[in-house]
Every structure is written in structure tokens, then in C-alpha cells.
């Protein structure tokens with residue numbers, strides 16, 4: 001975390017509505033390269049929406065996001081739609097996303113799941129994609145399973161493949177939306193371990209999670225969201241030991 | 257596939273004039289005019305006359321089959337150059353085509369059941385039921401008898417069997433048809449010959465060159481006695497014909513008639529065996545129309561559904577309206593519109609192409625709905641995951657969503673294929689000789705709807721069978737794929753902006 005470098009992610013005054021209801025209101029924060037940040041908060045507070053905005057899966061209504069030097073703003077979407085789409089498309093290629101429900105492609109083997117995007121989007125050769133795919137499967141400890149189809153492996157293994165699949169596009173940033181919520185308790189650790197390893201390798205990661213222990217142990221800092229607003233951004237221990245805000249206190253009490 | 261393309265090319269290419277005389281008739285009207293004989297060869301006294309005419313003109317005769325009622329519309333937009341099918345001049349058609357000089361003349365014949373001693377002439381038919389062919393000379397004659405109940409039939413067979421089974425009291429037909437009917441269908445007799453009708457060839461309005469050539473050839477053939485030889489060979493001479501010839505030149509055997517008589521009494525089994533090759537050929541045509549139609553339907557259906565789901569609203573609206581129009585109108589109307597209607601705006605399609613296009617468009621509307629259901633059955637998280645990996649919308653559809661939708665779509669698709677095989681029988685209405693058309697043709701010229709019907713039914717089943725198996729396989733495959741979905745939680749429906 002060098003002091004003078006631009007932060008990898010800058011979010012300024014981000015707002016998002018669905019119809020009348022505001023889901024996100026005036027969200028601003030920065031994330032430095034190499035950080036592991038947890039976003040916590042009660043269900044329905046807008047965490048998923050926030051991640052999806054970072055990934056341009058949703059169009060922002062107000063504000064701007066600058067990730068790795070690519071600027072996306074609500075202004076741009078209004079003024080030059082084509083330019084907006086081009087930038088969003090470009091941005092998505094450098095951001096990996098992992099979903100609660102894995103969303104692996106059931107008609108492809110694990111290896112093919114990983115090879116698909118590099119071949120289709122980057123026009124990378126089959127040979128290279130294959131080699132890279134095997135390396136990534138090895139990295140998440142599933143090299144022996146490369147011929148299997150997604151339905152024949154456990155939830156934890158699926159999530160590890162999903163992470164490997166996202167890594168295949170060489171992202172500068174990984175987003176996780178409750179990556180362990182759909183998993184049986186004994187499988188949670190294997191997924192968290194992969195994320196810890198990535199953190200060690202210097203990957204920037206943003207995790208929406210209810211794993212408070214993991215958030216506390218692994219995160220550089222924690223963003224607490226409630227009702228579409230950032231209530232508190234604090235150092236990982238600080239928030240658990242002495243939450244500044246009354247609402248954070250109430251939320252954490254239920255989880256600890 | 258190559259074979260089909262070749263087939264289509266031939267059809268496109270066949271609309272040249274050159275040294276051909278393309279002539280049309282309806283073989284369903286049976287012996288002795290133009291029909292398929294026991295060896296599945298085209299036969300009939302009119303066929304022999306037109307062939308003589310072609311010899312005179314040094315042209316190759318090319319035969320086109322068309323339904324009696326559609327003969328003149330087909331001529332109008334250039335499917336063929338001439339009609340040789342017992343046409344006579346009437347108030348309705350006299351301005352529609354150019355007629356040649358007569359090549360045959362005869363009376364009308366009143367047919368009743370053998371043993372019926374009551375009806376001796378039309379006068380005795382008052383308050384009774386009489387069958388005629390639609391658009392025939394007898395139909396016009398009977399208009400003057402208001403108290404005779406007239407029933408119109410599309411072919412002789414229907415009228416005659418109804419006389420036999422008592423639904424009608426009599427039938428009024430042209431002399432040749434009446435005479436040959438009594439040979440083929442025992443138990444009927446001719447009680448009266450009266451009135452007269454002259455058979456003329458017809459060409460397109462304005463085609464004076466061709467009608468001139470045909471008249472010249474006919475005159476020559478009458479003068480050198482060739483027409484008389486053919487007519488007497490078929491046993492069709494009668495006082496009216498003799499009088500007409502005498503008028504033309506101032507001047508008969510029964511070989512062909514004997515042959516026809518022999519054939520009718522020859523072994524039934526042999527007759528059916530001889531039918532098999534033409535049925536096999538017809539089955540191929542049915543299969544060709546169905547497969548090509550389905551290929552068009554699948555390709556067009558896919559385009560329609562992608563447009564409907566992923567394009568700007570106003571295009572979507574147009575497509576939705578188009579699909580509703582196609583789904584809300586009968587296929588037969590679409591078929592006639594494409595075949596007989598589109599030529600008015602300059603688009604003239606060959607019959608096979610028109611048939612394939614009509615079936616293809618019709619089924620595309622259904623397939624697009626089928627595909628839509630299939631695409632929507634793929635969890636939205638799949639599209640989202642693909643977009644998140646940096647794939648464009650089209651790439652996500654192409655590599656992730658469509659392959660998965662495919663296995664949802666396959667079972668209904670194969671069922672539709674079986675349906676299209678059956679519905680392809682409608683293309684027989686635009687001159688394509690496929691299974692159903694062959695059935696009615698064979699049946700009405702042999703007066704036997706039973707065994708040929710069974711043969712046709714078996715062939716239709718045999719054509720559909722591979723696809724029934726395919727549907728079963730598809731369902732098994734689908735069950736396998738479904739387990740893939742069962743294993744994971746379906747994510748809550750989330751919305752992806754079309755970017």
C-alpha cells in the first residue's frame with residue numbers, strides 16, 4: 001500500500017434506485033491494491049447491489065466508479081451509451097466475480113468451465129487455455145477432477161472451481177457475493193483458504209460475507225452497510241471490539 | 257443435404273421455356289383423360305394427343321400435376337404453358353385463358369345403379385339427388401333444373417361411390433369419365449347420353465404464339481387422322497366426335513380401352529406391388545419438404561426468439577405481431593398466399609420452395625415460442641456469470657445459454673418434426689406430388705381408397721418413427737442434464753441490463 005499511488009477502486013457518491021426505492025445512497029470509499037475488504041450488513045441492505053455496480057452488472061443512477069484507471073459514471077451512461085457499454089465490457093474483463101450459487105456452466109467439464117472465457121473473450125489458443133486451466137485447478141486443489149462435470153462435485157469444490165474460473169481472466173480485482181453462504185459448514189474452510197492464499201499472493205479482494213470470524217481474521221478493513229448507506233468503515237479489530245455506531249453494535253451482537 | 261439443395265436448384269432452373277412444352281393436368285380425375293396406369297406410368301388419351309402435338313412442334317412435353325380447381329391460376333403465373341384436361345369454354349373461364357380448337361367432343365352421360373329402372377333421363381331426376389364434378393359442364397347444365405338436388409364432388413370417385421351406396425340417385429359426367437367408371441366400378445350403368453361438350457387446350461392469355469402453334473398442330477393431327485386413332489384406341493368415339501371430325505376433314509379399334517379393362521381386372525396384389533415405387537418416391541418428397549421446412553423453422557425460430565428477447569422495443573413489437581399473425585392464421589391460407597398471392601408483388605416461388613417456405617415460416621412461429629421457453633428455463637445466473645467473465649451478450653448466449661436451452665428444446669422440437677411430416681400433406685394443394693397427393697391420385701384412378709390408404713398410413717408412420725426414437729433419446733439426455741440443475745440452488749431472479 002504505497003501512499004502516493006492511486007487507489008485501485010474509487011467509488012464516489014454512488015446511488016442506485018429500483019423504481020422509487022433507493023437501494024444505495026451516496027456511497028463513497030476507496031480500496032487500495034492488494035487489500036482484502038469485507039462488506040457486512042443485514043440482509044437486503046444493498047451489499048449485492050453494490051458489488052454488481054462495481055462489476056457494471058447494474059447501471060448506476062448517480063456517482064462514479066474508477067477501477068484500475070477505467071472511469072464509469074452515471075453521466076457517461078446518459079451522454080454516450082456506446083462508450084459506457086464499451087468501458088463496462090472492458091471493466092468486467094479485469095474483474096472476477098464469484099456468486100453465492102456458483103453459477104458454473106453445467107454443460108461443460110470443470111476444465112472447460114475455466115477455459116471458456118479466455119478462449120471466447122481473449123481469443124486465446126486452446127492449448128494455452130488448457131495449460132492455464134490445469135494450473136488454476138491445481139491452485140485450488142482440484143487438478144484430478146478436471147474431467148468431471150459440475151453436478152458431480154461438492155459445493156465447496158464448486159466454489160473453488162468458480163474462483164479458478166474467474167482467475168482465468170487474470171483479474172486485478174476479485175468480488176465475492178456470499179461465497180460460502182450456500183455451503184455446508186465443513187466446506188466453508190476450504191473456500192476461505194483459497195481466498196487467504198490469493199490475499200497472500202497480493203490479489204485485491206472484496207468479499208460480502210456473513211463469516212465474521214474470517215472477516216475479522218483476514219480482512220484489512222471492514223465496511224458496514226445498512227439501509228443502503230455506509231454506516232462505518234473501520235479496522236478489522238476495532239469494529240468488533242468497539243463499534244462506533246449503535247447499529248453496528250446491534251448487528252454484530254447477533255452474529256458473534 | 258446436398259441432395260435437397262440440388263433438388264431445389266433443379267426446381268428453380270426448370271422455369272425455362274426453350275424447346276419444352278410444359279403442360280398440366282389433374283391425374284386425380286382418372287382414366288381415360290390423364291392418369292397413372294397400373295405401371296405408374298402417365299397415360300390417357302389427352303396425354304397421347306398432347307404428346308403428338310409436341311412431336312409436331314418439336315418440343316419436349318413436360319408434365320405438371322395440379323389440382324383441377326387450381327389449373328388456371330397455375331397457368332396464370334407461369335408454372336406451365338398449357339392445360340390439357342377436358343377443359344371446355346364456359347362463361348366463367350372464357351376470358352381467363354386462350355382456348356385452342358377442340359380436340360374431342362362428346363355428350364354428357366347419366367349414370368345410375370344397375371337395376372334402377374326408374375331413372376331414364378334427367379327428367380326423372382327431379383326431386384332426386386344427382387352428383388357432378390365441380391366446375392364441370394354437367395354442373396352448368398344442372399343449374400337449369402331447380403328441383404334437382406345437386407351435389408358437387410372434387411373427383412368422379414366420390415360421386416360414383418355415392419351413387420353405388422345409395423347416397424345419390426344418379427351422377428352426371430362427361431362421356432369418357434362415365435364410360436370408364438362403369439368399367440372400373442361395377443354396378444353402374446349409363447342410361448342416357450345428351451347435350452354436348454368440347455374439350456379444348458388452354459394457354460395463358462396473350463400467348464398467341466403458342467396457341468397458334470397448338471392449333472396448327474391439332475388441325476394437322478385431325479387431318480392426318482392421328483387424333484381419331486388415339487380417340488378410337490381409347491374407345492371414346494361417339495357421334496358428336498364423328499360429327500366434329502367430319503366437319504374438320506370430311507372421315508376408329510378399342511385397344512387402349514381393352515388394356516384399361518384388363519388392368520382393372522388383373523390381380524389386385526400385383527397392382528399394389530406396382531404402386532410401391534411411386535409411393536416410395538412420394539415419401540421422399542414428403543421427407544424432403546418436412547426436413548427442409550424444419551431447417552427453415554429452426555433457423556428462423558432462433559432468429560425470432562433472439563430478436564424478441566434481446567432487441568430494441570419497436571423491433572420486438574413488429575416481430576411479436578408477425579408471430580401472432582402466423583400463429584393465428586391457418587397454414588393452408590399462408591400456403592395459398594405465398595404460392596398464388598406473392599406473384600402479384602413479383603415474388604414467384606417454385607412449388608417446392610413455396611411449400612418449404614410456408615411450412616418453415618409457420619413452424620418458425622411455434623419454434624420461437626419453444627425456444628423462448630427453453631432460454632427462460634436456463635437460470636439467469638448463467639447469463640450473469642458469463643457476462644461477469646467478460647463475455648458479450650451474444651457470446652454469453654452462444655456459448656453458455658443456448659447450449660443449455662437446447663436440451664430443454666429438443667423433445668418438443670422432435671414432436672414438432674413428427675407434426676410437420678403430417679402437415680406437409682397440405683403442400684399437395686400447390687401441385688407438389690407427395691404422399692397424400694399420390695394416395696388420392698392412385699386411389700381415385702383405381703377406385704380403391706382402402707389398400708393404398710393403408711400403404712400411405714404405414715409410410716407416414718415409418719417416416720415419423722426415427723423422430724419418435726429421437727424424442728425418447730432427447731428426453732433421456734434431458735433427464736441427465738437436469739440433474740445438473742438439481743444439484744445447485746436456483747439463484748433469485750436478478751436482472752441484467754442489456755449492455
Ligand SMILES: Nc1ncnc2c1ncn2[C@@H]1O[C@H](COP(=O)(O)OP(=O)(O)O)[C@@H](O)[C@H]1O
Nearest residue numbers: 018023042043044045046047048049050750751
Ligand atoms: N432487480 C431488483 N428489482 C427491484 N429491487 C431489487 C432488485 N434487486 C434487489 N432489489 C432490492 O434491493 C435491496 C438490496 O438488495 P441486495 O443488494 O440483494 O441486498 P443484500 O445483498 O444486502 O441482501 C433489497 O431490498 C431488494 O429487495
Ligand SMILES: [Mg+2]
Nearest residue numbers: 047048049177
Ligand atoms: Mg445479497
